[in-house]
Amino acid sequence: MKFDIHVAEYDLEKAANSTLSWSISTKNFWLFPTLQMDGLRLRRFIKMLRTQKTMSVLMLVTYATGISTTFTSTVSRGTRVVLDDGTNKQVVNISRVISNTEIQISEPSRFTMSSAGLKVTPVAEVDHYDLNSGILFLKNSSATSSFFFDDGDTIIGVESDESATIDQVASFPLSLFSTNFDLTLPNDYSVTGTYQLSEVSGNTITINPNGSDVNFFRPNYVEGYDGVISSRSLEAKNESTLFDQDGDANTSDAKSLKLKLDFEYDGTEKFSYRSPIIDINHLSLATRQWRINNDATNEHTDNGNALSKHISKRLTLSEGQEAEDIRLIQNAYRPLGTDIKVYAKIINTEDPDPFDDKNWTELTRISGENQFSEKNNVSDYREYEYSFPTEIPTANTLDGTVTLSNTAVVTGVGTTFTSDLSSGDVIKIYSPFFEDNYGFFSIVSVDSDTQLTLNEPTTDIDLTGTGFKIDTTETPHTAYLNPLNLNVVRYFGQNGESYDGYSSVAIKTVLLSEDSRLTPRVDDNRVVSVSA
Numbered sequence: 001m002k003f004d005i006h007v008a009e010y011d012l013e014k015a016a017n018s019t020l021s022w023s024i025s026t027k028n029f030w031l032f033p034t035l036q037m038d039g040l041r042l043r044r045f046i047k048m049l050r051t052q053k054t055m056s057v058l059m060l061v062t063y064a065t066g067i068s069t070t071f072t073s074t075v076s077r078g079t080r081v082v083l084d085d086g087t088n089k090q091v092v093n094i095s096r097v098i099s100n101t102e103i104q105i106s107e108p109s110r111f112t113m114s115s116a117g118l119k120v121t122p123v124a125e126v127d128h129y130d131l132n133s134g135i136l137f138l139k140n141s142s143a144t145s146s147f148f149f150d151d152g153d154t155i156i157g158v159e160s161d162e163s164a165t166i167d168q169v170a171s172f173p174l175s176l177f178s179t180n181f182d183l184t185l186p187n188d189y190s191v192t193g194t195y196q197l198s199e200v201s202g203n204t205i206t207i208n209p210n211g212s213d214v215n216f217f218r219p220n221y222v223e224g225y226d227g228v229i230s231s232r233s234l235e236a237k238n239e240s241t242l243f244d245q246d247g248d249a250n251t252s253d254a255k256s257l258k259l260k261l262d263f264e265y266d267g268t269e270k271f272s273y274r275s276p277i278i279d280i281n282h283l284s285l286a287t288r289q290w291r292i293n294n295d296a297t298n299e300h301t302d303n304g305n306a307l308s309k310h311i312s313k314r315l316t317l318s319e320g321q322e323a324e325d326i327r328l329i330q331n332a333y334r335p336l337g338t339d340i341k342v343y344a345k346i347i348n349t350e351d352p353d354p355f356d357d358k359n360w361t362e363l364t365r366i367s368g369e370n371q372f373s374e375k376n377n378v379s380d381y382r383e384y385e386y387s388f389p390t391e392i393p394t395a396n397t398l399d400g401t402v403t404l405s406n407t408a409v410v411t412g413v414g415t416t417f418t419s420d421l422s423s424g425d426v427i428k429i430y431s432p433f434f435e436d437n438y439g440f441f442s443i444v445s446v447d448s449d450t451q452l453t454l455n456e457p458t459t460d461i462d463l464t465g466t467g468f469k470i471d472t473t474e475t476p477h478t479a480y481l482n483p484l485n486l487n488v489v490r491y492f493g494q495n496g497e498s499y500d501g502y503s504s505v506a507i508k509t510v511l512l513s514e515d516s517r518l519t520p521r522v523d524d525n526r527v528v529s530v531s532a
Contacts, residue, residue: 066101080142085116141232148233171228175290176219182282186274188267197227198256206241230256300475308511322501323529324488328386331523335375338520341510346502361478364389394471403466404458412450424496426476437462442496
């Protein structure tokens, strides 16, 4: 028996003096055009950008015959088109243009169409639809620089015939990514890589000219610009400013991501039967985006403006172990330009309201306020300590002054209580001359413009006499350390009831930053409920 053996031997002497570069770019199956929809859950869509002249098409197996058609100048091999006879639709690929009146398609028609329109339009398959955000993710888009999905266009489901309007064709922002490559790297070989992402500048998407090194084992943080990977339609619209993956004059294959791998032989042997192997069918990136802003407005409620936050589980103390204060110790990365706010939600065992209905109280940073991490060292964690605030934030100062006399009745001079206050309101009464002389009370009744009744008498000696002022509160149901009761934490219920101490607590951590490329991080929170 005779046979031939064919082997490949790699010239390592040449490899040692050269570097093999291989560029990877985004492919259509990686990239999902993002469409903001009106809530319809659709399966397949097409956009009627341009409709060819309606023609008579007779479907015979995988051939379509046209009447008065110009196939050779309007379509080509690989073009995806829609066949529509007014009743049925089917998306097909053109395998061959035979003549002006005959084409071959990639699959037999599912319907008998004796007079159908052939529409040249972008088509795509639905990957998934996010019902909460109204974002539709597509794949296998056929968008080109001539035909693409655009803001305000109408898309139509091929099978459902439902339609929707595109609010925005969006790019996918990412703050970091990790590589997942099926790569075999023999001894004496090394691999390095660089990447370039796109960025949005006005109405244009451009590839960032600065290449960054790729770390194959750790997350790659995008720094210096807001990196994006664009949908296929946006790549088609901006092809002249993106990465031309084959380097020719035709930019129809322009991509918004370039990832370059460089393989190098480091050994001394001249020949070898081994070389690096990379499976191009198993390449992927795991991407993340930092959703962060610098707005903590209304975070005392469950609908605050901050984009980045974490809420802990509810912690319930043992019976009879109600707490009077809190200490939260935190290890965090907090560079300049960022901040971390911590909130606590508490409830007293006597409070009949649901825990979920309680307000969040912003804790006060009592240690580490001026400690900031080094911006370029993400492992530079600093320790911070938090406690309950000593006051409820106030809003407005009322006209006039009030007199206090160890009773629950407050008498005003030059006041307009009936128009300024209501039953159940929480107010601050304080001396304008001594900042430590204050107390918070809820109003039982507004008796007149010059008289009101509090939920408890003003028995503290520092809160008796004339000339006291009243402020309304901004967040009346948040907690504070009560100076009139040995600094035991107190909060007011929805109807003005006061509760001292708590039996359950949850913690909310809010991350803030002026720049999404620079974000704080929390390593751990340690919560200690304190009692005297």
